[in-house]
Amino acid sequence: MSYSMIERSTVPLTKEDFASDQMVRWCPGCGSHAILATLQSIFPRIGYKRENFCVVSGIGCASRFPYYVNTFGFHGIHGRATPIATGVSVSNRKLSVWVIAGDGDLMAIGGNHFLHTIRRNVDLNILLFNNQIYGLTKGQYSPTTPFGQVTKTSPYGTIEKPFDVGKLVLAAQGNFYARVVDNNTKLMGDVMYEAAKHDGTSVIEILQNCVIFNDGAHKAIADRATAPDRQLILKHGEPMIFGKDNNKGIRLGSRGLEVVTIGENGITEKDILVHDAQQQDAGLHNMLADMHWPDYPIALGVIRSVPSPTYDELLEKQMIDAKATSNIKCVDDILNSGDTWEI
Amino acid sequence: MTKKKFEVIEKESVVVKFVGDCGDGMQLTGTLFSDTSAMSGNDLSTFPDYPAEIRAPRNTVAGVSGYQVHIGREVRTIGDKCDMLVAMNPASLKANLQWVALGGTIIVDVDAFVDKAFDKAGYASNPLEDGSLSSYHIIQAPISSQAKEIAISLGMDIKDADRTKNMYALGIVAFIYDRDLKILFKQINDKFKKSPKVAEINIEVLKAGYIYAESIEAIESRFHIPTAVLPKGKYRNISGNIATAWGLLAASERSGRPLFLGSYPITPATDILVELARHKSLNARVMQCEDEIAGICSSIGASYAGSMAVTSTSGPGLSLKSEAIGLAVMTELPLVIINVQRGGPSTGMPTKSEQADLLQALYGRNGSCPCIVTAASSPSDCFEMAYNTAKLSLEHMTPAILMTDGYIGQGTELFRIPKVADMPSITPPLAKAKDPNYKPYRRDEKTLVRQWALPGTEGLEHRVGGLEKTDIFGAVSTDPINHDKMVSNRNEKVQRVADYIPEQDIIGEDSGDVLVVSWGGTRGQVYEAVKNLQKQGKKISLAHFKYIMPLPKNTADIFAKFKKIVVCELNDGQFANYLRIVHPQFNYIKYNKIKGIPFTTTELINTFNQIF
Numbered sequence: 004m005s006y007s008m009i010e011r012s013t014v015p016l017t018k019e020d021f022a023s024d025q026m027v028r029w030c031p032g033c034g035s036h037a038i039l040a041t042l043q044s045i046f047p048r049i050g051y052k053r054e055n056f057c058v059v060s061g062i063g064c065a066s067r068f069p070y071y072v073n074t075f076g077f078h079g080i081h082g083r084a085t086p087i088a089t090g091v092s093v094s095n096r097k098l099s100v101w102v103i104a105g106d107g108d109l110m111a112i113g114g115n116h117f118l119h120t121i122r123r124n125v126d127l128n129i130l131l132f133n134n135q136i137y138g139l140t141k142g143q144y145s146p147t148t149p150f151g152q153v154t155k156t157s158p159y160g161t162i163e164k165p166f167d168v169g170k171l172v173l174a175a176q177g178n179f180y181a182r183v184v185d186n187n188t189k190l191m192g193d194v195m196y197e198a199a200k201h202d203g204t205s206v207i208e209i210l211q212n213c214v215i216f217n218d219g220a221h222k223a224i225a226d227r228a229t230a231p232d233r234q235l236i237l238k239h240g241e242p243m244i245f246g247k248d249n250n251k252g253i254r255l256g257s258r259g260l261e262v263v264t265i266g267e268n269g270i271t272e273k274d275i276l277v278h279d280a281q282q283q284d285a286g287l288h289n290m291l292a293d294m295h296w297p298d299y300p301i302a303l304g305v306i307r308s309v310p311s312p313t314y315d316e317l318l319e320k321q322m323i324d325a326k327a328t329s330n331i332k333c334v335d336d337i338l339n340s341g342d343t344w345e346i
Numbered sequence: 347m348t349k350k351k352f353e354v355i356e357k358e359s360v361v362v363k364f365v366g367d368c369g370d371g372m373q374l375t376g377t378l379f380s381d382t383s384a385m386s387g388n389d390l391s392t393f394p395d396y397p398a399e400i401r402a403p404r405n406t407v408a409g410v411s412g413y414q415v416h417i418g419r420e421v422r423t424i425g426d427k428c429d430m431l432v433a434m435n436p437a438s439l440k441a442n443l444q445w446v447a448l449g450g451t452i453i454v455d456v457d458a459f460v461d462k463a464f465d466k467a468g469y470a471s472n473p474l475e476d477g478s479l480s481s482y483h484i485i486q487a488p489i490s491s492q493a494k495e496i497a498i499s500l501g502m503d504i505k506d507a508d509r510t511k512n513m514y515a516l517g518i519v520a521f522i523y524d525r526d527l528k529i530l531f532k533q534i535n536d537k538f539k540k541s542p543k544v545a546e547i548n549i550e551v552l553k554a555g556y557i558y559a560e561s562i563e564a565i566e567s568r569f570h571i572p573t574a575v576l577p578k579g580k581y582r583n584i585s586g587n588i589a590t591a592w593g594l595l596a597a598s599e600r601s602g603r604p605l606f607l608g609s610y611p612i613t614p615a616t617d618i619l620v621e622l623a624r625h626k627s628l629n630a631r632v633m634q635c636e637d638e639i640a641g642i643c644s645s646i647g648a649s650y651a652g653s654m655a656v657t658s659t660s661g662p663g664l665s666l667k668s669e670a671i672g673l674a675v676m677t678e679l680p681l682v683i684i685n686v687q688r689g690g691p692s693t694g695m696p697t698k699s700e701q702a703d704l705l706q707a708l709y710g711r712n713g714s715c716p717c718i719v720t721a722a723s724s725p726s727d728c729f730e731m732a733y734n735t736a737k738l739s740l741e742h743m744t745p746a747i748l749m750t751d752g753y754i755g756q757g758t759e760l761f762r763i764p765k766v767a768d769m770p771s772i773t774p775p776l777a778k779a780k781d782p783n784y785k786p787y788r789r790d791e792k793t794l795v796r797q798w799a800l801p802g803t804e805g806l807e808h809r810v811g812g813l814e815k816t817d818i819f820g821a822v823s824t825d826p827i828n829h830d831k832m833v834s835n836r837n838e839k840v841q842r843v844a845d846y847i848p849e850q851d852i853i854g855e856d857s858g859d860v861l862v863v864s865w866g867g868t869r870g871q872v873y874e875a876v877k878n879l880q881k882q883g884k885k886i887s888l889a890h891f892k893y894i895m896p897l898p899k900n901t902a903d904i905f906a907k908f909k910k911i912v913v914c915e916l917n918d919g920q921f922a923n924y925l926r927i928v929h930p931q932f933n934y935i936k937y938n939k940i941k942g943i944p945f946t947t948t949e950l951i952n953t954f955n956q957i958f
Contacts, residue, residue, distance in 0.1 A: 023809070025821060057801045059647065062812075070809050070822060075801035077650055078811025079643070080673050086608070086640040090647025090655070091801065093631055094606055098651070098801050116643075119636040322626045329627035334596045334766045337625070342533075343582045343763060344385050346574065 006200050009051045009097050016047040021056075023073040029064065034185030034211035035132065039071055041188045042101070042130075045195045046074070051099055058101045059088040061108035064139045064213075065132040068103040082113030085120040085129070089314075092126050096315050099199060102129040107137050110146040110166050121175040123314040124203040128195070131168060131208045136217035154216075168208045169292030169306060173285045179205035180292065181305040184225045185212060190236060190304060197305050203313045224301045233296050237304040239280040242272060245300050252276075253291075253299075260290050262299060280308040353567040354524075359418020360571060361425030362519060364512075365442045366434030366455075368401050368411045371512035374537070375432075376413025378516060382529045384583050384760060387573030388417040391725075391870065392583075393424040393757040398613070398697050405458075405466040410441040417523075419572045422724075422870035424757060426946035430522070432515050434458060434489070437467035448481050453518055455489035455511065485564045489514045492558065493551045500547045510551040517555020523569050527556070577762065584761040586725035586754040586867075587617035590658075590684060593732025595628055598654045600733075601740050601772035604629040606648035607656045608641040610663065613696040614752035615686035618658040638666035642683070646670060649679040650810070652800040654736060658684040660752075661703045662693065665710070672711045674745040675836060677810040678787075678796050680774065681745040682736050683717075686755040689942040698942030699753035701866055702917035707747045708895055708924060714833050716840040718746035719895035721866035725754050726761035731892060733769060734847075740774040742843055743795045744836075749894070751916075753944050754867040774798055780805035786820030787832075794839035841896050850898035854880055854887030860957050861908035863934075865891040865921050868945055872914060875950035886954060891921070897928060905932045912937055912957055914950065 021043040029035045046056055056074040060066035061084035069076025075098075079087045084104045092100045109117045109131050120127065136154065137143040143156040147168065151160040172180045179201045181194040191209065198205035210221040224233045231247040243253040250265045252275035263270045282288070288307040295301065331337055362379065364372045373394055380392045395412040402409030416425040427447035433439040435458040446452060459474055473479055474486060493514040497507035513534075520530060531549050538545035559565050584592075598605035607630065609619040623632040631653070635641040642657040649655035659667065664685045674681045687703045689695030707719050718738050722731035728750055739746035777784050777797035786808045789796050799806035808820060816823040817831050852861075853876060864872040869890045876888040889904055891897070905911055913922040914937040922934045937953050939945060 052804070054802055054804050054807055057651075060811075069811070074807050076809035076811075077647070077677075078809065078813060079646075080669055080812050083639060083643040083670065086635065086643035087647035087650075089633070089640075090606065090608060090644035090649070090653070091651040092647075093633065093644070094604070094648040094651035094653040095800075095802055115636055116640055119640070318631060322629065322631070325626035331625065331627050334592065334599045334628065337592055337595065337628075338582075338763045338766075339580070341582065342381060342385065343580050345580055346387065346576050346578060 006202055009055050009099055011050045012052045016053060018044040018047060020053060021046050021073050023071050025070045027071050028067065030215055032214040033064070034134065034209070034213070035065060035068070037185050037188050038130065038132065038191065038209055038211070039068060041191045042195060043072065045192045048196060049099065049199045055098055056101065057091055057098045058103060059091060060084050060103040061113060062139070063105040063108050065103055065105040066108065082108055082111070082116065084108060085113060085116040085127070088127050089120060089125045093315055093318060096126070096319065100127050102127050104129070104131060105138070106131065106133045106135060106145045106147040110168070114146070118171070118175045121172055121177045121204045121206065124178060124311055126202055126204070126313045126315045128198045128205045129207065131206060132211045133168060133208050134211040134213040134217055135220045136213050138213050138216055142216035167293065168206070170289060172206045173289050173292060173307065177206060178203050178307065178309045178311045179305070180208070180288070180307045181206070182208045182210065182301070182303050184210045184221060184303065186225055186227065194305055197308065201308055203311055224296050233300050235294070235300040235302050237278045237280070237291070237302055237306060239278055239305065239308070242275040242277050244272070244275060260294065260299065280305050283309055355567050355569050357418070357569050357571055359416060359421055359425070360429045360523065360569060361414065361416045361427065362430045362432070362523070363412055363414040363428045363442060363445065364432045364515070365410055365412040365438035366512070367404055367438070368397065368399070368409050370411065370434045371509065372411050372413050372434070375512040375516050376415055378530060378533050378537070379519060379525070380415045380417070380758065381533055381583055382525050383415070383417040384581070385529050386526050388571055389419060389421040389574035389576060389760055390415065390417045390583070391421045391424050391757060391759045392416070393753065396697060403466070405435050405437050405463045407437045407441045407467060410438045412438070412442060417571055419574055421759070422873055423944070423947060426948050430519065432519060434511065434515065435467070436463045436469055436473065439473065440467045440469060446482060449483065451483045451485065452479065453485045453487055453515065455515065456486040457488055457490040487518060487558065489555070492554060496551050496554050497547050500550060502547050510548055513548045513551040514555035517552040518559040520552070521556045521559035521568070522565060523571065574760070576760065579762045581760050581762055583758050584726055584729070585617070585756055585758045586722065586728040586750050587615070587686065587756065588621055589726055589728035589761065590722070590732045590748070590750060590755070591618045591621035593729040594622070594656055594682065594736055595625060595630060596766050596769060597733045597736035597740070597772060598630070599628070599766055600769055601654055601736070601774055603652060603654035603740065603774060604631065605656065606645060606653035607632045607658065608635050608644035608648065609633070609658045610635050610638045610641045612660045612663050614688055614755050615658050615660045615663070615684065617755070618684060618686070638663040639670060642667040642670040645681055646674050646677070646679060649674070649681050650677070650801070652798070654740060655680065656682040656684065658686070660686045660688045661690045664703060664706060668711050671717065671745055672713060672715050673812045675711070675715045675717060676812050678743045678836070679745070680739040680743055680798070682739050683745060683747045684732070685747055685749050687749060687751040695942045697752065699751045699867070699944065700917060700940065700942060701751060701868070701915050702920065702940065703749065704894070704917065704920040704924065707749060714837065716837050717895065718742070718744060718840060718843055719749065720746065721749040721892050721894055722754060723866060723869035723890060723892055725757050725759045728754065729761065737770065737772045738843055738846065740772055741795070741846070742793060742839065743775065743798060744840060749866055751867040776800070777803070777806050779803045785818050786810060787815055788818050789835065793842055794835055844896040844899045847893045847896070847898060849900045850889055850891065850904055852887050852889055852904060855885065856887070856904070857907035858885030858887050859909050860886045860954060861905065861911045862886065862888045862954065863891070863911055863913045863921070863925070864888070864915060865894060868914070868916060871945040871947050871950060874947040875954060878947065878951055879954055884958065894924070902929050902931070905929060910935060910957055912954065914938070914945065914953070916940065916945070
């Protein structure tokens, strides 16, 4: 198992150990600052030696990320962060590999790689910065921009339905999916830690604010004042209760999930669903991922975390088995295999 | 039956082509014939000739599959024309008659020459009766009816019995060319080792064909083909694609860097992926990716993490990989890209061969983006060139593109088996843990090569990527002077590879009237043509290139000593145009062919003769 295989640091590391000498060049107020700070503080908590982390990105605002983290880093090309990271992970299982990419990178140009990476269950942690806009190219709509939104390339409003990241992950047979908002760094850090411990592809969708080109895109659910009523923070094994008075909950009714109030119409805590992130069947996870404000609170935290063999370990197992059983022990053996003759 | 007396004719070499419907077993028949010949000591070259369709309609020209075998004392090509054609139906005769030498022998399965089959093949009349084959020696053999009868009598069901006809045909050919039946039977037993009964019936059918040939009047002579004059050693038959895969495995073993292949199936390169996927016992990590781009990108990630990374493809796939090759150039990581060229542009002619991707390999990327470019000259040479290309890429920290083609990739020839320990050593420039002086773009003064610092190594944490970086330190930079220096560093690093490749050799005198220049998979035909003219006393020599970028250092010195230079290649003059850029002081005459098929030695001789 990758998590248990990676060598741990014998000296305690700090957030500062993971800060590089490069000036951070994101816009003031960009959600990326909080994500960077959180990851830099979670790496010491995960506890691996600094050289065992590897951060891989694609192209976009988010993808400058590796330059700011003092460990091994690879800034790739647009859409290809996941295959590049796959090559790193498969080549060396003793690395903790993190993919940093935006909604353009992973949902548009790299959409196909994203699905296949998840399907294979490569041992990667993917942080998907979802600000629902193209930032680096200055404000064009992305595959997650809401239907009808006016942007530079959709002056009459988009006429495309957006992708829902969580539902895509689950459709691709993903085993780990979490969602957080960029202004809740405590939850973000906890979720990153859970992702690191999960072997296989972990996807964390971070609802991120772009102050310049899509300011307030997530305001309805992110605003601290209204967040308690609009966010359901899931914890494995705990009832799905939310609300500023802690009296609202999610119940499974005959037509799917329902928001109910404890104490009204005879509802008690017993009626409220208890979150099981480890359930094999993704049906309920899919319903949770599909909850949107104002009909529902948005589900945050780890929605699904199911153990499953990783591509990396299955490949290694085949290699170990082949070495044990094959007559081919070195290249000379292949060259001399089959029909040969002396002249 | 009284034993007939046969005239035995001595022949330096013969070309035999087996043709029939897809599914008639022509590839197997050809392989059995060539392997048996090789094991009897002949030199050889083979080429499968199959359509892109998996199973085209029966008895149509579109569905013809063939296998050409050239055996003899000294063989370098598959042969211009066939001495013998074995045609299992009218369509295969129609498609291949153009390749039979005048006066050559054609063996037909007369049972398949029926009205319905003439229609499907597009014959207005029976070619066996209308006089159109009068320039050839025709043997009309009852191949399928005899084979079927024997197989059924030995207990085979009708459907399987029908499929033994290729063995009857092989029996006839084996008699005429005096093949060693013991070796042939062993081959068949090995091939069908899971079903000994099938092997036994196939052998009986083959024997019947052999006896038939011995008894009929149409066959009056047999041929004796002398054994090869080759250096002593252990040999095998090998295709270019397999040799490429094995050369890569050898380079991985010698460099101590585990092999990673990220690839996507594409004709005619797929065999490399298939072969490497078999060798997990040698630490070969092989990923069949979702597309060509994922293939190269996973390889780049693997290279960053310390693997000997490879991606294999053919023309259209190389186009898809262009952007990522630029990333590997920028990050200065080793990466071997194999391009098994096919007919282009676009999807082009996937099963046919061409050399038209050269300029793409040299220049087909954004920015000033140099790669090492090499080319293999024959099926067995793919082993050495795959090894050497990987060595150059690993030691010079830069992507390298090896150009082969469908003709040498799928064709076979004899391969003298080397010992891996005798191959040159491969020493990648790995950075040492905790090296306080490590910097991502610090370079070796002599080679300009940067160090390879593997993730997981203490004290070497660093960042690379597609953005331009500062010299030595590797910080993101758009500084104009720095960019100019980095572009120049990357170019110069590749140019200095010229100090580490062999000097260009010349076949023939080092001065004269005509220098023939060629590259890659055409060596066999060009060599034979030049040798032929040299024997006639012509002052002609050959410089066949395997190192394209950079060119060998003595290239201009060689060119200067000839009155005329003719560059022949299977494209519209791409190498000639490249030479005009690198060595503009010479005049280059072009001879080009873009038909999806190799040169013939005859056409080259005629062409060169007109140049004197």
